[in-house]
Amino acid sequence: MAKRTVTYSQLLERLESIGVQEDERxxxxxxxxxxxxxxxxxxxxxxLGPRQLQLD
Known part of the structure; x- marks a missing residue:
């Protein structure tokens, strides 16, 4: 998440938008x-919607 600079609260909002219920804590x-x-x-x-995923 650090590379994309997405905060926990932003991730929480994005998860909720796809129907995942989670507590921030x-x-x-x-x-x-x-x-x-x-x-x-x-x-x-x-x-998060990455366009590409690279596994090393």
Whole structure:
């Protein structure tokens, strides 16, 4: 998220726009710990709308 300069509150709004209900505190915890499901990661990617994804 840092590269795209998207704040947690902006991500929360984007997640809500695609129907994902999340609490900002829980969102911060999930991201900072790096412990979340693949489904949640895909939801975040959908919400952020990257044009390209590169896996190294």
């Amino acid at each position: 829980n969102l911060r915890n999930k991201v900072s710990r790096g412990k979340f499901t693949a489904a949640f990661m895909l939801q975040c990617l959908t919400a």
